[in-house]
Amino acid sequence: MPMQSFINYTPDCDFPIENLPYGVFSTSDDETPRIGVAIGDLILDLKKTPNVFMGPLLEKKQNVFKQTTLNDFMALGKPYWKEARTSLQSYLSAENHKNKDQSTFVKQSDARMHVPATIGDYSDFFSSYYHAYNCSLMFNMAILRSNWRWVPIAYHGRSSSICISGTPVKRPIGQIIEDQSNPVPILSESKRLDFELEVGVFVGGPLNQLGETSDIGSVDDNIFGIVLLNDWSARDIQLWEMVPLGPFLSKNFATTISPWIVTMEALEPFKTENMKQDPTPLPYLLHSEPYNFDITLEAHLKTEKSTYKKLCQSNYKYLYWTAKQQLCHHMITGCNMRPGDLMGSGTISGPTDDSCGCLMELTFNGKNPIILDDSQTRTFLEDGDEVTFTGCCNGDGYRIGFGSCTGKILPHK
Amino acid sequence: MPMQSFINYTPDCDFPIENLPYGVFSTSDDETPRIGVAIGDLILDLKKTPNVFMGPLLEKKQNVFKQTTLNDFMALGKPYWKEARTSLQSYLSAENHKNKDQSTFVKQSDARMHVPATIGDYSDFFSSYYHAYNCSLMFNMAILRSNWRWVPIAYHGRSSSICISGTPVKRPIGQIIEDQSNPVPILSESKRLDFELEVGVFVGGPLNQLGETSDIGSVDDNIFGIVLLNDWSARDIQLWEMVPLGPFLSKNFATTISPWIVTMEALEPFKTENMKQDPTPLPYLLHSEPYNFDITLEAHLKTEKSTYKKLCQSNYKYLYWTAKQQLCHHMITGCNMRPGDLMGSGTISGPTDDSCGCLMELTFNGKNPIILDDSQTRTFLEDGDEVTFTGCCNGDGYRIGFGSCTGKILPHK
Numbered sequence: 001m002p003m004q005s006f007i008n009y010t011p012d013c014d015f016p017i018e019n020l021p022y023g024v025f026s027t028s029d030d031e032t033p034r035i036g037v038a039i040g041d042l043i044l045d046l047k048k049t050p051n052v053f054m055g056p057l058l059e060k061k062q063n064v065f066k067q068t069t070l071n072d073f074m075a076l077g078k079p080y081w082k083e084a085r086t087s088l089q090s091y092l093s094a095e096n097h098k099n100k101d102q103s104t105f106v107k108q109s110d111a112r113m114h115v116p117a118t119i120g121d122y123s124d125f126f127s128s129y130y131h132a133y134n135c136s137l138m139f140n141m142a143i144l145r146s147n148w149r150w151v152p153i154a155y156h157g158r159s160s161s162i163c164i165s166g167t168p169v170k171r172p173i174g175q176i177i178e179d180q181s182n183p184v185p186i187l188s189e190s191k192r193l194d195f196e197l198e199v200g201v202f203v204g205g206p207l208n209q210l211g212e213t214s215d216i217g218s219v220d221d222n223i224f225g226i227v228l229l230n231d232w233s234a235r236d237i238q239l240w241e242m243v244p245l246g247p248f249l250s251k252n253f254a255t256t257i258s259p260w261i262v263t264m265e266a267l268e269p270f271k272t273e274n275m276k277q278d279p280t281p282l283p284y285l286l287h288s289e290p291y292n293f294d295i296t297l298e299a300h301l302k303t304e305k306s307t308y309k310k311l312c313q314s315n316y317k318y319l320y321w322t323a324k325q326q327l328c329h330h331m332i333t334g335c336n337m338r339p340g341d342l343m344g345s346g347t348i349s350g351p352t353d354d355s356c357g358c359l360m361e362l363t364f365n366g367k368n369p370i371i372l373d374d375s376q377t378r379t380f381l382e383d384g385d386e387v388t389f390t391g392c393c394n395g396d397g398y399r400i401g402f403g404s405c406t407g408k409i410l411p412h413k
Numbered sequence: 414m415p416m417q418s419f420i421n422y423t424p425d426c427d428f429p430i431e432n433l434p435y436g437v438f439s440t441s442d443d444e445t446p447r448i449g450v451a452i453g454d455l456i457l458d459l460k461k462t463p464n465v466f467m468g469p470l471l472e473k474k475q476n477v478f479k480q481t482t483l484n485d486f487m488a489l490g491k492p493y494w495k496e497a498r499t500s501l502q503s504y505l506s507a508e509n510h511k512n513k514d515q516s517t518f519v520k521q522s523d524a525r526m527h528v529p530a531t532i533g534d535y536s537d538f539f540s541s542y543y544h545a546y547n548c549s550l551m552f553n554m555a556i557l558r559s560n561w562r563w564v565p566i567a568y569h570g571r572s573s574s575i576c577i578s579g580t581p582v583k584r585p586i587g588q589i590i591e592d593q594s595n596p597v598p599i600l601s602e603s604k605r606l607d608f609e610l611e612v613g614v615f616v617g618g619p620l621n622q623l624g625e626t627s628d629i630g631s632v633d634d635n636i637f638g639i640v641l642l643n644d645w646s647a648r649d650i651q652l653w654e655m656v657p658l659g660p661f662l663s664k665n666f667a668t669t670i671s672p673w674i675v676t677m678e679a680l681e682p683f684k685t686e687n688m689k690q691d692p693t694p695l696p697y698l699l700h701s702e703p704y705n706f707d708i709t710l711e712a713h714l715k716t717e718k719s720t721y722k723k724l725c726q727s728n729y730k731y732l733y734w735t736a737k738q739q740l741c742h743h744m745i746t747g748c749n750m751r752p753g754d755l756m757g758s759g760t761i762s763g764p765t766d767d768s769c770g771c772l773m774e775l776t777f778n779g780k781n782p783i784i785l786d787d788s789q790t791r792t793f794l795e796d797g798d799e800v801t802f803t804g805c806c807n808g809d810g811y812r813i814g815f816g817s818c819t820g821k822i823l824p825h826k
Contacts, residue, residue, distance in 0.1 A: 121572050126658060135657075147653055150598050151588055155658040156569035156665065160534050160749045161623055170624035172746035175564055175695065185563050187695050187745075210574055210667065211583035211823075237746065240560055244548075245539060245568040246659020252569065253746040254623065282588065282600050332600075333585035333650065333666040336573045410624075 002397040004094035007105075009040035014392065014401020016040075020088050021225070021260035021403075022070055025111040033068040033114045038260050038403070039092055042105045049104040052091045055083040070117045070261070074204030075339035078221040081204075085265050113259035115164050117202060117340035122162060122255070123330060124198075124231060124344035125154040127321035129275060131349040134361045149279060152321040152329040157231075157344065158252035165228075165258050165405045171383060171412040172253040174237035183240075189412045190234035192366065193381040196347040197299050197357035197389055199316055200229035200257055201323045204339040211334040216287050219327045222337070225261040226316075228297070228389045228405035229344050232256065235360055235380070255344075258389070258405035266400050270294045270393040275320045284332060291322040295402075297348060297391045299357070301372070304384035309372055312362060314348045314355045316391070383411040415810040417507035420518075422453035427805065427814020429453075433501050434638070434673035434816075435483055438524040446481040446527045451673050451816070452505055455518045462517040465504045468496040483530045483674070487617030488752035491634040494617075498678050526672035528577050530615060530753035535570040535668070536743060537611075537644060537757035540734035542688060544762040547774045562692060565734040565742040570644075570757065571665035578641075578671050578818045584796060584825040585666040587650035596653075602825045603647035605779065606794040609760040610712045610770035610802055612729055613642035613670055614736045617752040624747040629700050632740045635750070639680065639729075641671040641710070641802045641818035642757050648773055648793070668757075671802070671818035679813050683707045683806040688733050697745060704735040708815075710761060710804045712770070714785070717797035722785055725775060727761045727768045729804075796824040 005017040015021065015038040024033045025043055036043035046052065046065040053062065057080050064072040073080070091099055126132060126148075136144050147153065171193055175185040204224040208214050214222070231251060238250030272294045280286065295316035300308040321329075326343055347357040356362045359380050363369055369377040381387070386409070391402035418430040428434065428451040437446045438456055449456035459465065459478040466475065470493050477485040486493070504512055539545060539561075549557050560566065584606055588598040617637040621627050627635070644664060651663030685707045693699065708729035713721040734742075739756055760770040769775045772793050775783060782790035794800070799822070804815035 123661075141657060143657060146596060147598075147656065151654050153654065153658055154661050156571055156661065158534055158569055158748060159572070160751050160754070161747075163623065167623075170747055173626070174746045183559060184692075185560075185695065187697055210576065210580075213586070234746065241564050241566065242657070242659075243560065244554060244556060244655070244659070245566055246655075246657070248536075248567050248569065249742070249746040249748065252748040279597075282598065284600055329662070333587045333647065333662040334574075334583055335571060335662065335665040338573050341573070 003089065005039060005092045006094050006097035006100050007040040007042060007092060011397055012399060013040055014399065014403055016398045017089055017092050018395060018398050019262060019266050019400045020085060021262045021266070022116065023259045023261065024069060024114040024116040026114065027106055027111055035065055035067065035070060036106065037088055038108065041108050043108055043111055044092070045104055045106055053084055053087045055087055057083045058087065071340040074117060074202060074224050077205035081224065081263060082265060085263065113164050115162055115257065116259065116261055119159045119162055119340055119342045120338045122157040122159045122342045122344070123154050124157045124346060125152055125321065125326050126346040127152055127319050127326060128346055128348045129320040130318060130351055131347045131357060131361065134349060134356060138365045150281070152326050155246045157255065161252055162255045162257060165256055167256060167407060168410045169232055169254045169407045170410045172234050172237070173412055174234060174249050175240055176236040177240050185240060190236055191380065192235035193409065194233045194235050194359045195299060195381070195387045196231035196233055197297055197312065197314055198229040198231050198345045198347055199391070200227045201343045202261055203327060203337055203341050203343065207337040207339065208331050210336040213334060214328060214331045216284060216324060216328045219324050220291065222327060223264050223323055225263040226267065227261055228258040228391050228402050230256040230387065230389060230405055230407060231344055232407070256405055256407045258403050260403045262400060262402055267293050267393065269395060270400065272317050274322055277320065281325070285325045285328060287324055291324045292317045292319060295391050295393050297389065300388045302386040303372065303376060303382070305376060306373055308388065311370065312354055312356055314350045314357050316348060318348055318350045319345055381409050383409055385409045416502065418452060418505045419507050419510035419513050420453040420455060420505060424810055425812060426453055427812065427816055429811045430502055430505050431808060431811050432675060432679050432813045433498060434675045434679070435529065436672045436674065437482060437527045437529040439527065440519055440524055448478055448480065448483060449519065450501055451521065454521050456521055456524055457505070458517055458519055466497055466500045468500055470496045471500065484753040487530060487615060487637050490618035494637065494676060495678060498676065526577050528575055528670065529672065529674055532572045532575055532753055532755045533751040535572045535575060535755045535757070536567050537570045537759060538565055538567040538734065538739050539759040540565055540732045540739060541759055541761045542733040543731060543764055544760045544770060544774065547762060547769060551778045565739050568659045570668065574665055575668045575670060578669055580669060580820060581823045582645055582667045582820045583823045585647050585650065586825055587647060587662050588653055589649040590653050598653060603649055604793065605648035606822065607646045607648050607772045608712060608794070608800045609644035609646055610710055610725065610727055611642040611644050611758045611760055612804070613640045614756045615674055616740060616750055616754045616756065620750040620752065621744050623749040626747060627741060627744045629697060629737060629741045632737050633704065635740060636677050636736055638674040638676040640674055641804050641815050643669040643800065643802060643818055643820060644757055645669065645820070667820070669818055669820045671816050673816045675813060675815055680706050680806065682808060683813065685730050687735055690733065694738070698738045698741060700737055704737045705730045705732060708804050708806050710802065713801045715799040716785065716789060716795070718789060719786055721801065724783065725767055725769055727763045727770050729761060731761055731763045732758055794822050796822050798822045
């Protein structure tokens with residue numbers, strides 16, 4: 001039975017009172033970014049709403065809600081996040097309809113969203129089994145027989161180019177090889193521009209100092225929440241540059257995230273079994289309690305000639321390495337994490353052809369074009385294409401939605 | 414003929430009036446980090462020194478010198494940096510001995526140094542030809558015949574774990590393979606802990622926005638200055654984790670930099686010929702004017718049983734890809750740079766056996782131990798070992814020194 005709020009919304013709304021994701025927004029009449037909570041099609045403006053967080057922990061921490069980013073709130077840790085949720089659910093509940101003071105709510109359609117945290121470091125994992133399997137097939141890599149089942153493989157990404165949903169993505173230029181039999185590069189627009197359907201996890205709470213590790217039993221206290229993430233990739237640039245040090249320019253021209261951070265508290269009812277891990281991971285990565293989540297993820301494509309068409313449907317539960325394992329691994333050498341750091345999941349692919357999370361997989365590296373309609377096919381993205389990700393958990397009479405993560409490809413010109 | 418300052422120092426001092434590197438420091442009686450300039454064995458405290466920067470550009474920008482990091486000053490750009498240098502040289506010149514007001518100077522020995530900028534993103538290149546050549550030999554890689562001579566190869570590094578010279582480095586643990594014929598990992602202390610002799614370049618000035626590239630003819634205006642950089646590396650962790658996405662935990666447990674940023678203006682007299690590049694790079698990377706620098710680099714090792722011994726002597730001029738090429742390449746896909754971003758050079762090795770910039774090369778991957786004295790050899794670093802880098806340019810009657818970049822290995826315990 002869903003909870004009731006004095007804010008009206010339909011059962012298919014992404015942001016019911018069970019969700020309450022955090023974001024940072026501004027409006028035309030107040031251009032300073034500030035923290036808000038999504039409810040229905042509104043935003044509760046935390047900077048302008050007094051007396052929401054009067055519990056024992058947050059009573060003296062009001063300042064964290066008056067910042068331009070969520071970092072300070074993220075730094076507080078799980079007991080604070082839980083109290084905030086309880087306070088917000090109470091404040092917004094149907095019985096407290098006196099709080100329906102319009103001046104504290106802003107329409108989402110009137111708001112401009114911002115990257116919600118200062119992201120000190122962004123790391124991108126490669127944690128989906130089916131994605132790894134498909135890459136192994138396409139590129140004849142032996143990773144599934146060597147390190148991949150032991151190591152939650154990841155690389156460091158670029159923080160500066162993380163942008164908020166809606167930011168256009170200019171087609172990059174870079175070094176590519178046109179004829180693989182004659183490996184002399186040219187400087188060219190990427191001809192193999194791809195999306196990668198991922199989620200990103202924001203970390204927070206008391207984190208390790210340089211040289212310290214952390215225990216798998218406690219790291220879920222450091223996982224704040226989840227966004228959708230598009231790790232745009234230029235496959236032709238990637239293929240040429242990535243040996244021996246991994247992807248660099250092919251991934252750093254833009255990474256798009258959805259604006260609303262869905263908290264782990266909202267996702268708690270959607271926990272599902274972890275994928276079976278064989279071989280058994282090393283003890284520092286071992287946990288038996290479920291920490292996968294049943295989040296349906298979809299990628300949709302709109303072209304200049306047609307409306308949105310679903311390209312694939314995957315699920316966050318197809319992660320082989322859980323976010324707890326990712327985070328614990330990230331700290332094992334003593335690398336210090338900071339509140340607001342972001343971990344990408346890597347492309348999340350499922351077991352079926354239509355659950356592949358990027359065009360490279362969906363088209364088997366460009367060999368099998370996708371038929372969009374009578375007049376259009378795609379191997380990789382074309383100028384004017386707009387890619388939108390959505391994500392949701394289906395509850396009993398409500399859904400926990402992620403909003404959308406959108407970017408349109410602009411010509412390099 | 415060297416310039417004269419009212420501060421006394423000997424000709425072998427790292428910080429004569431020709432140098433004037435910038436750093437961020439604090440003292441026991443004022444623990445707020447602040448900007449200073451090294452001269453002799455003193456620091457000119459810019460927060461407490463009035464009327465230094467009264468030129469037409471900086472007159473209204475005094476605030477940049479009152480910050481806790483150099484980012485705002487870095488953001489201004491080359492004309493400002495040049496004016497600052499002229500003003501500082503005038504302020505500190507022998508004829509202005511009236512400025513010898515002791516309250517504006519702090520002894521370097523009384524100061525605690527800090528990472529001098531908020532480093533939004535750190536990227537590490539792989540730009541030394543001899544290092545690449547040696548790696549190719551050791552690991553049977555074909556990179557010199559494939560992409561390396563075309564692409565200034567780099568990977569994204571970790572910002573959070575960049576630490577200032579003197580910070581101890583705890584031996585990391587991680588997944589390693591003990592027996593290569595049986596690739597089942599164990600969690601172990603790294604047994605192949607190495608240093609990498611690098612320099613780091615701080616960027617600044619008006620930089621590109623997301624989606625914009627930059628021209629090789631203008632990027633030297635965006636290069637602020639240089640520090641020594643030790644890219645500590647756990648070779649055993651690296652070998653196991655780095656396929657296919659590059660080094661991650663094996664490099665992110667600590668990166669040490671020297672505290673004083675030597676400006677490109679101070680290095681100008683030490684420009685030297687670029688390395689010959691064959692094949693000719695693509696036009697976006699092509700520049701004919703010299704942008705290599707004759708900077709002698711040394712790595713020294715002190716063990717628990719003996720004093721410092723020089724392990725190698727290399728030179729910044731052995732970079733195949735210049736810092737201009739690195740920066741221009743970094744922006745070619747539209748990746749936006751921010752003032753304070755740091756680019757590591759990659760290990761800088763020279764053509765001779767004693768100019769290899771890391772133990773892996775010096776010992777041919779651990780096969781040929783270095784003999785330190787009658788009772789000590791080294792393949793990789795042991796607990797208690799202290800590694801110090803130095804760098805200098807030898808001028809006529811003066812030297813431009815870099816101070817030192819030091820870290821001591823602590824046991825994991």
